[in-house]
Amino acid sequence: MTGAAGPVPVEAADGLPPAERLWAMGAIGTAMTLAVLDGAIVNVALPVMARDLGVSPGAAIFVTNGYQLAVTAALLPLASLGDILGYRRIYAIGLALFTAASLACALAPTLPLLIAARILQGLGAAGIMSVNIALVRFIYPHRLIGRGVGTVALVVAIASAAGPTVAGAILSVARWPWLFLVNLPLGLLALAAAIRTLPVTPRSGGRFDALSALLNALVFALLITGVDGLGDPGERGLALLLLGGALVIGTAFVWYQARLPAPLLPVDLLRIPVFALSMASSICAFSAQMMAYVALPFYFHDLLHRTSSETGLLMTPWPIAIAVIAPVAGRLSDRIAPGLLGGVGMLGMAAGLALVASLPAEPATGDIVWRLTLCGLGFGLFQSPNNRVIITSAPRERSGGASGMQATARLVGQSLGAAMVAVIFGLMHTGGTVAVLWIAAGLSLTGAATSALRNPART
Template identity: 55%
Template sequence: MAQGIAAPLPTDGLPPEQRRWAAAAIFTAISMASLDTAIANIALPAIASNLSATPADVIWVVNVYQIAMVATLLPLAALGEIIGHQRVYLAGLLLFTIASVACALAWSLPTLLIARVLQGLGGAGIMSVNTALIRFVYPQRMLGRGFGHNALVVATSFTLGPTIASGILSVATWPWLFAVNLPFGVIAMLIGMKTLPKTMRASHTFDFPGAVLAAGCLGLLILGIGSAAHHATTGIVVGEIVAGLLFGWLLLRRQAGHPAPMLPIDLFRLPVFALSAATAICSFAVQGLAFVSLPFYFEEILHRSQVETGFFMTPWPLVVAIMAPIAGRLSDRYSAGLLCGLGLAMLGIGMVLLATLPPEPSVANIVWRTVLCGAGFGFFQTPNMKALMSSAPPGRSGGASGIVATARLTGQTTGAALAAFCFGLIGHEGATLALALGAGFAAVGCVMSLLRVAVKSTPLG
């Protein structure tokens, strides 16, 4: 056991009744945080019109939320190991709910951006310890099922987000997109306060300078990737990325020898953990590449309408939602390396098949390919999350949970930036190149996943 980590609480999950209520609180909050990005994207034109903002300025409504979230994931995950994951989760949910009301009451773009930063901090509090809490809510024999339910909620929220946003905007103004979080946030808070488990606490203190360095590192790196995607000048992009790397170097020097470093380099000494994290980044990079490039591919290359494009995009997250709990149950019985390798192989083949569609394909020809991609991604996601979380010691669940969320957002951002680079390189034909690049990432992830079959899980020394 690593120095500075308190002994595990003598429990293997919660009693069935309490577990169901605790899961309801966790999944309600994670669905709110997941829905929010999709809802905000749909609302951007209405917000720009109402607040007299330009399209270039209003995009920051999405950007500041993502940057605030990514920058604070690891510090909040580390804080959860010290004060208890349930406290960070409930505080994040409270801040997210209050900030949602502030977004609804915003009277100008600057006030909305400030509220969105606070909402991003609240979302980070939810997401940073989400998977750590699931590890303590479900017994070991049901962990795969628990992570599968989590993936199901996220995928369903992502699928329904645009529909829910469009429905609200058809009968109300954009502030209601944020105000609707209030009743759900209050209900989840009340349930969570009574049912969420009290988790183990580490004996070391929170490193505030380290938290600033971690936030600066990830925030600047994500900002640099986003700047490159939006064709900022080379000087700005290089400056942001170099500054982020400098913050990361200073963080590693400061926390060398720390029993639970904020950037959990110690966990990457575990081969299964390192391979699972790298595989997650690859898979979410595939998703980022696909979700940015496919709308252009369908409309500009296959000459389909916007309505048809929306229809073609729906099967991916919908099938993920169906496959995630199935894969979760299988991961309680079979090797995660094999299951994830199979899923990424399916995802890679689906990407290749999409990139090589004939000039005038039928609807069925397009749909079954996107179904294959969604099935592969859904088959990968839950077993990989279980492998990553289970390979870390219980006392380091916060750091592992932070890496789960960071890997997802880093992969998605990188994929989106690479898709933008492909478009900048060869115009609309870059959509095909982006799909091919996604297939390459899936192949690399598949190989890394299969390597886990031969690697023994060893305890952290």
């Protein structure tokens, strides 16, 4: 709610009025679009960046990895700060940092400075991603939370699908710094709207645990770096060592967190069965989707002998289907048990993946398209209801922790999925893409089972 002096608290209110809700979701949608796009569009420009900065392609990869590591490591600490300081404040600070870091990325004259700016940009993106679903819980009345969650899922799906196209369009008329400069006007516009319209939420009054934040960063840095290295036979020994370190530190981290009244890693929320099952479902779903996204271009190009342009077009039905069904699924989850919707969705995705893996040697384009559309519809039917359960099954004052866990599950699932593809490709010289699709179908079935196990009365 807003007044002459700006937003007022909504501690006792059930969401914002419709007009203010629209502006608030516009701010969230714009910021989420920028954060998701910047995780994808830079990949297209890496060869050009490497050439302009005079570095090897392998070194340029850290421009992407630095951003991803910063986002993953900072999600839970910033979600905890959201509980302590208020979600609106963390969101605005994250958006301001993201926008300023975008300018620094565009002006960076060397690779080390560009990587440093990308890390700062990733920290800003983590501020946006860590509390966006928590804010939705206060923007929408309880009976319409599924609608808000579906809107966010729609934004993420569109931004993810549009990433390569947007990058190609910008690079066709401008140099790579413009990939970051375009963030400035949109970021400032979203920041102005966020400050004006996002609700002021209750604060826990707790203290930030710096030791927990450090342990969290170490665990995720070791985990993501180790998982990335599994695909390279020459680095597999080091990767296993890093994963072992992540396991040891992670065990100590969980032990420490279990003894805190308001832990940074919300192990208290994981004791809620429906929350834990929803997190497991999310990791399975995003792992399966990423496995398919990485393997399908190889499948189309190497086994089905499609051209690069055909491969690109064949990849579009999946995200388009998600964008179509996600808001519908969000609205349905306000009236139908989300566990049921999610289970049906993951069964559909599993069936679609199995049908793609079973394609004949020379399938018609239409046969490929409807199978991938089924995958996208299944994932979209799952995602919005599942996110609704994650945020609503947590106590209202722990919305930040729940929101951070939701985003962390997505990123961890995607990282694990990509790593599994790399390992399978390294072990299987032929038939690896088909094996990946079958394993992804199996993960989808696991996600369907964990989703269906949730208590319909509560989910």
